[in-house]
Amino acid sequence: MSVLQDIYDSEVDIYIATFWDGGYEVKIGNFQGGWVAEGNVDRFGMVEAWFIEQMFKYYPHSSFVHQYRDELTYIKDGIHPRAIYMHVNQYLRFRDTGDLGFVTKSKIEDGKLYHLVGGAWHPDESFKILTHDETMAIKSVIKKADAPEDPGINN
Numbered sequence: 001m002s003v004l005q006d007i008y009d010s011e012v013d014i015y016i017a018t019f020w021d022g023g024y025e026v027k028i029g030n031f032q033g034g035w036v037a038e039g040n041v042d043r044f045g046m047v048e049a050w051f052i053e054q055m056f057k058y059y060p061h062s063s064f065v066h067q068y069r070d071e072l073t074y075i076k077d078g079i080h081p082r083a084i085y086m087h088v089n090q091y092l093r094f095r096d097t098g099d100l101g102f103v104t105k106s107k108i109e110d111g112k113l114y115h116l117v118g119g120a121w122h123p124d125e126s127f128k129i130l131t132h133d134e135t136m137a138i139k140s141v142i143k144k145a146d147a148p149e150d151p152g153i154n155n
Contacts (some may be wrong), residue, residue: 001089003048003051003052003068004048006064006068007051007055007064007066009063009064010055010059010062010063011026012055012059012064012066013028013029013030013033014027014028015027015028015030015035016047016051017030017071018080021059022040023040023042023043024040024042024043024046024047025038025039025040025042026038026039026040026043026050026051027039027050028051028058032052036054036058037058038056039054041073043080052068055068055077056068067149070110072080073155084110086100087103087106087127088103088104088105088106089102089103089104090102090103091103091130091135091138092094092115092117092127092128092129093125093127093128093129093130093134094127094128095125095126095127095128096126100138101115101117101118101122101127102117103115104116104117107121112124
């Protein structure tokens with residue numbers, strides 16, 4: 001799911017421009033018909049959240065708003081909408097034990113993000129994200145376990 005593609009699919013025009021020291025200029029509308037909403041955000045990660053909020057404000061009956069209704073609730077709770085998807089099918093490290101856990105599902109409950117690992121739900125703050133090197137090492141071990149007879153993988 002892509003916020004920008006989904007806005008496009010709802011037949012709403014958007015505009016994004018970057019400034020090396022001024023963040024991102026974001027607008028809904030177009031040059032010919034005018035701008036419905038205009039703003040600036042500091043980081044690219046905030047662009048989607050800004051567009052979601054503006055779509056709810058100016059296009060409340062659009063297919064986009066129907067699709068993203070839950071995501072606005074998450075933004076108001078201080079959770080980035082993509083957080084619910086970003087760790088699914090990924091390994092995370094438990095902070096207290098250092099053990100690895102494989103996330104099969106995520107949810108938001110009472111304004112907090114939880115991940116399903118080994119049949120139990122754990123709060124997001126229980127985990128550390130793996131470094132790039134840790135992730136690559138795990139992928140290498142899994143690849144070898146999945147195809148031990150393939151000489152190309154095990155070299």
